[in-house]
Amino acid sequence: MPRRTDLTSILVIGAGPIVIGQACEFDYSGTQACQVLKEEGFRVILVNSNPATIMTDPEFAHATYVEPITPYYVERIIAKEKPDAILPTMGGQTALNTAVALAEKGVLRRHNVELIGAKLEAIRKAENRELFQQTIREIGLDSPRGVFVKSVDQAMEFAENTGFPIIIRPSFTLGGSGGGIAYNIEEFRPKIEHALTVSPIHESLIEESVIGWKEYELEVMRDLKDNVVIICSIENFDPMGVHTGDSITVAPAQTLTDKEYQAMRDASKKIIRAIGVETGGSNIQFAVDPATGRMIVIEMNPRVSRSSALASKATGFPIAKMAAKLAVGYTLDEIPNDITKKTPASFEPTIDYCVVKIPRWDFEKFRGADDILGVQMKSVGEAMGFGRTFKEALQKTLRSLENGRHGLGADGKDPFNPADLDAEQKKELLETITTKLRTSRQDNIFYLRHALQLGMSVAELHEVTGVDPWFLHNIAQIIETENELREYSL
Amino acid sequence: MNAKLVLENGLVFRGTSFGAEAEITGEVVFNTSITGYQEILSDPSYCGQIVTMTNPLIGNTGVNDDDRESGRPRVAAFVVREYFDFYSNHRARGSLGDWLREAGIPAIQGIDTRMLTRTIRQTGAMKAILSVGDVDDAELLLRARNSPGMEGLDLTREVTCKEPYAWDDLDATPYALPAVDVDPTQTSQRHHVVVYDFGVKWNILRRLRAHGCRLTVVPAATPASEVLRMNPDGIFLSNGPGDPGAVQYAIRSIGELLGKKPIFGICLGHQLLALALGGKTYKLKFGHRGGNHPVKNLLTNEIEITSQNHGFAVDPDSLDRAQIEITHVNLNDGTNEGFRHLNLPVFSVQYHPEASPGPHDSDYLFREFLRLLREQAAVPAS
Numbered sequence: 009m010p011r012r013t014d015l016t017s018i019l020v021i022g023a024g025p026i027v028i029g030q031a032c033e034f035d036y037s038g039t040q041a042c043q044v045l046k047e048e049g050f051r052v053i054l055v056n057s058n059p060a061t062i063m064t065d066p067e068f069a070h071a072t073y074v075e076p077i078t079p080y081y082v083e084r085i086i087a088k089e090k091p092d093a094i095l096p097t098m099g100g101q102t103a104l105n106t107a108v109a110l111a112e113k114g115v116l117r118r119h120n121v122e123l124i125g126a127k128l129e130a131i132r133k134a135e136n137r138e139l140f141q142q143t144i145r146e147i148g149l150d151s152p153r154g155v156f157v158k159s160v161d162q163a164m165e166f167a168e169n170t171g172f173p174i175i176i177r178p179s180f181t182l183g184g185s186g187g188g189i190a191y192n193i194e195e196f197r198p199k200i201e202h203a204l205t206v207s208p209i210h211e212s213l214i215e216e217s218v219i220g221w222k223e224y225e226l227e228v229m230r231d232l233k234d235n236v237v238i239i240c241s242i243e244n245f246d247p248m249g250v251h252t253g254d255s256i257t258v259a260p261a262q263t264l265t266d267k268e269y270q271a272m273r274d275a276s277k278k279i280i281r282a283i284g285v286e287t288g289g290s291n292i293q294f295a296v297d298p299a300t301g302r303m304i305v306i307e308m309n310p311r312v313s314r315s316s317a318l319a320s321k322a323t324g325f326p327i328a329k330m331a332a333k334l335a336v337g338y339t340l341d342e343i344p345n346d347i348t349k350k351t352p353a354s355f356e357p358t359i360d361y362c363v364v365k366i367p368r369w370d371f372e373k374f375r376g377a378d379d380i381l382g383v384q385m386k387s388v389g390e391a392m393g394f395g396r397t398f399k400e401a402l403q404k405t406l407r408s409l410e411n412g413r414h415g416l417g418a419d420g421k422d423p424f425n426p427a428d429l430d431a432e433q434k435k436e437l438l439e440t441i442t443t444k445l446r447t448s449r450q451d452n453i454f455y456l457r458h459a460l461q462l463g464m465s466v467a468e469l470h471e472v473t474g475v476d477p478w479f480l481h482n483i484a485q486i487i488e489t490e491n492e493l494r495e496y497s498l
Numbered sequence: 499m500n501a502k503l504v505l506e507n508g509l510v511f512r513g514t515s516f517g518a519e520a521e522i523t524g525e526v527v528f529n530t531s532i533t534g535y536q537e538i539l540s541d542p543s544y545c546g547q548i549v550t551m552t553n554p555l556i557g558n559t560g561v562n563d564d565d566r567e568s569g570r571p572r573v574a575a576f577v578v579r580e581y582f583d584f585y586s587n588h589r590a591r592g593s594l595g596d597w598l599r600e601a602g603i604p605a606i607q608g609i610d611t612r613m614l615t616r617t618i619r620q621t622g623a624m625k626a627i628l629s630v631g632d633v634d635d636a637e638l639l640l641r642a643r644n645s646p647g648m649e650g651l652d653l654t655r656e657v658t659c660k661e662p663y664a665w666d667d668l669d670a671t672p673y674a675l676p677a678v679d680v681d682p683t684q685t686s687q688r689h690h691v692v693v694y695d696f697g698v699k700w701n702i703l704r705r706l707r708a709h710g711c712r713l714t715v716v717p718a719a720t721p722a723s724e725v726l727r728m729n730p731d732g733i734f735l736s737n738g739p740g741d742p743g744a745v746q747y748a749i750r751s752i753g754e755l756l757g758k759k760p761i762f763g764i765c766l767g768h769q770l771l772a773l774a775l776g777g778k779t780y781k782l783k784f785g786h787r788g789g790n791h792p793v794k795n796l797l798t799n800e801i802e803i804t805s806q807n808h809g810f811a812v813d814p815d816s817l818d819r820a821q822i823e824i825t826h827v828n829l830n831d832g833t834n835e836g837f838r839h840l841n842l843p844v845f846s847v848q849y850h851p852e853a854s855p856g857p858h859d860s861d862y863l864f865r866e867f868l869r870l871l872r873e874q875a876a877v878p879a880s
Contacts, residue, residue: 233799233800234800235800235801237803238803241532260532260553261533262555262558263558263559263586263587264533264559264587265533265534265536265559265562265565265587265589266531266533266534266536266537266565266789266854266855266856267564267565267671267673267854268587268673269532269533270533270673270853270855270856270857270858271672271673273857273858274675274858297588298588299588300588301588301589301672340801341792341794341801341829351792351829351830352792352829354792354801354829355790355791355792355803355829355830356789356790356792356803356857357790358530358531358532358552358553358788358789358790359532359553360552360553360554360611360612360615361554362554362555396554396579396580396612397554397555397579397580398555466584476586477584477586478558478582478584478585478586481582481584481586
């Protein structure tokens, strides 16, 4: 299918101000999209309230509106510019939410504007938790087990069948208050009793928790001919429970066999089809139980995301650029591969290196902010490194963080040298570090090394942190090399 | 322990051993799959080949009993950038190094596999030697150059079964694709398929079985008359190693079976079928090995991401186009990936619809074969 000829002008929605969780990655994708659409001969109208972006440079669009990205302002732009279509998948959640609001208010219908990239129905299915989980179950995939209970007995029955930890979410309480997580039956009973009391309808959702499971992401692309390709797999160094934006992530996934990876690939294809993302890129997240391999679908972003920027850089496959072309009717086999130029884009990149991304935090600037990492993203940037081994990529990336460190070890910045400590001191220090490592914090990567230096085994460290033993063994190997180097002098 | 890989062009790669203490010659080839080293190593089609992975990190998931494509590793030798002995996967039963050592297969790690791959891409697949220990470079070069090449080599004799046997196993892992269309417990309904074993991958047998076939696997040199005496509903031609032109006896048998029974071929089976139909095959410069090859189905215009492993290819211009229709083409280099006979229930593909390792996009071809078997069963015997 060639480029659509029934469209002449397209409105691209940017991501607005730089905030934690939504930064320059959406300028990266939006700029690519504007360039592509312009090259293809469309009239490009851009709205982005952030003038400090590349996409708002005058040459990237025919008309640029530096206006707030709210339904009110975007509606006025639509009324003035009369675009044929809106591309809402390049500007993060802000753009997507604005487009949904405009569609729901009937603005798009009134002005005869088409949503391209993702249709309203697909966005709703992906973004609404219940609709999403329902869709996942309909296609035979697994999502976290959960049930609404109205009595302690019902809750206890669920706990017996599912095991701990269990997440408790009382119904209709303000901001989810009265909820929490229970790690054992002793904690569970009082918490569920409390939840049922505070809920105005005496009801609570209880769900199995996947905290501590392995976390994976797949970057998927689909075209109007229903071709689906996977661009990249990503494995999180930090287990489930830490926001992906605050996790160290690794591409490609390192601890999956082919059978497990293909199951994830098949699931991704099913999901993008069932949710109904017709064209473009999506990001799908999975949790895997390290003990049994049980795979659960966590969520999906029906748009380009932080991870697709990472996947683009990691593989050389420009996801946003391709997504823009797919949105205007091209199919993957009609677009040349950006690297080879000769072969089509309908392929799956393979790489002969390892990529590591490490978030950069700035808690010094946010005085009073709690540096414990959890489900809300706190990092303000990230660095990325390539290497032929995980160790090489990890060390390069740590250096690139510009926090004064030169990677793990041998940079003269360690707070202590294990050789200077006696057994008692080592024991005390290890206890302190172990306690610290039980919570996810910005500098844990450095303390993983210290724990190993002080004699903790990989198995114990895995138990404490949930980080996969494969990653921990790599850190142990870095320490081995460091110790070897210590034997020499210049 | 030190190990060396010496190519026939004189390049020497020095690394350390992580397999058996042995020395072996073979054709050195690269595979671009990111996952699936255990399936690759145990695929009999790699017989006689020294395989290197472009993915630099190997061994991470160990080995297990379910991810084998034959009883043991079949490659001549294995070459990786970094071998990882500390595996981490819930299904792992042991380390890759131990598995290779038990099978007597040498392996080298710590060499620049990117340079090796680029050399193969530029020069083409080469003869090479992998030696554990400290044998002199010049001596190794001589041994590499004096080793037999792939062309004209019938390697199927080394990997085919000795006696016919019945196959009844399904993929028992939770990752298995579902059985299709038929109730696999209903033995009486199953179509009887004779599988020519040129080095068959177990997942082909599992997929045929999952599609309701009752399977008899026979040695590569089984004459057509013997196969016909088994009165099968269809015939399957398997994958396998080496030069298709060297397996004349199989080409003859296939020629005799054409028109008598529905036939489906994969990989070497595809090449042998082409030769039996009067076509020609040729050696590719560096082959297709990996799990990311885009193939276009010319009948549906759909794209499949496919699993591939072949050093030879069918020349589509050599096929009689009045009888044969090209059905699949490789989007990377335009080479032939599949054809079907216009008048007979016969078709084949160059790539691996059974995946393992690789994507499942092409599983529909087993359904296609099943459809042919059903149609033929519906035709009254003449």
